[in-house]
Amino acid sequence: MKLTILGGGGFRVPLVYGALLTDRAEGRVTEVVLHDLDDSRLYAVARVLNEQAAVVPDAPRVTATTDLDEALRGADFIFSAIRVGGLEGRAHDERVALAEGVLGQETVGAGGIAYGLRTVPVAVDIARRVARLAPDAWVINFTNPAGLVTEAMSRHLGDRVIGICDSPVGLGRRIARVLGADPKQAWIDYVGLNHLGWVRGLRVAGRDELPRLLADADLLGSFEEGKLFGVDWLQALGAIPNEYLHYYYFNREAVRAYQQVEKTRGAFLADQQARFYEEMKRPDAAALTAWDRTRAEREATYMAENRETAGAGERDADDLSGGYEKVALALMRAIARDERTTLILNVRNQGTLSVLDADAVIEVPCLVDANGAHPVAVAPLPDHATGLVCAVKGVEREVLAAAESGSRTTAVKAFALHPLVDSVNVARKLVEGYTDVHPGLAYLR
Known part of the structure; x- marks a missing residue:
């Protein structure tokens, strides 16, 4: 089976290859093609992969290319892990926003919008090429902002593109661990958008254990989210938010x-x-x-x-091991071998959340089999969460519209409507600042 990794010179690619090396079953990935625009980065990452493979018999063969079409042809799975503008672009996203007194984080607020505006056109081009050159391939999107980019690609690939993130996995693992449960045996009731979701329940053997956690202040304050958000706030919410909601609740x-x-x-x-x-x-x-x-x-x-x-202190050692590569491997195995499993993924809504339309990409538990990922029915969100989800999804739709039309006015609208941007005038300054530093936004007129 052939796996193509777009952004193959990226720093985290060895995590993916390391996960592949643990898979010895029939139908595993035997060929990995790295694609990147920077051949020096490809060379560097290939060296790491070669050293990883040196101690593993019959490791997947690795090749590298700067030719996108060549990388896509014949692929069974395609990981999209691109970073348009590189880390220098991310640094610009942060600085321009902070200069205007708003958040510049790469997926949340002004920084996320800027990143999305320059990434969506590239992701759409990739999706169109996949549809033409590898129509039977499954695309697993790692590229941030993951929900937004997955939705952009889904307009051309339908349900054959699936977004992944390690944040919900890590959150569920931490909750299960503090409750003394096996994460593999727990059902995590998680719902929202990428980097904007909440755990509302954690069922073990049919019993929801989350109320026990919320009622125990010492237990609740003993892990990452309890330290980050504070026990009182989590008890007030009656849920455990994704860590990225700290940017909203403590902006x-x-x-x-x-x-x-x-x-x-x-x-x-x-x-x-x-x-x-x-x-x-x-x-x-x-x-x-x-x-x-x-x-x-x-x-x-x-x-x-x-x-x-x-005042949360340093991260626990158990939280330093990553996780998105394990989600990707589990997703590939479920599809390629029909090894049915449940994963929290970014997929089209299809009526799962009634407040959003069918094509809106959301982040929820999905049953995965050879036919792809199928979102599981979830209970409605509480009003406070519904408001945030609808507002941010509305912003994502404006980003998609701006990327498609090249409208500078629509780009300003996307910034101005975000809950973390508090002024239309600030939105205008953000668009000016970002277009000044990002050549990739020259299409906005």
């Missing part, structure tokens, strides 16, 4: 913390990864060791500003 504090740091997250990662890729130019460098060291630092500093604001 002023988050913006202030990000304005005070010496380097934004994007700038930190840009510098950190530049050192890694530079080191990979040395023929004698230990590629896998360098990558492991860099990844450990990356994971340990994840959402550091939010945790500092909340």
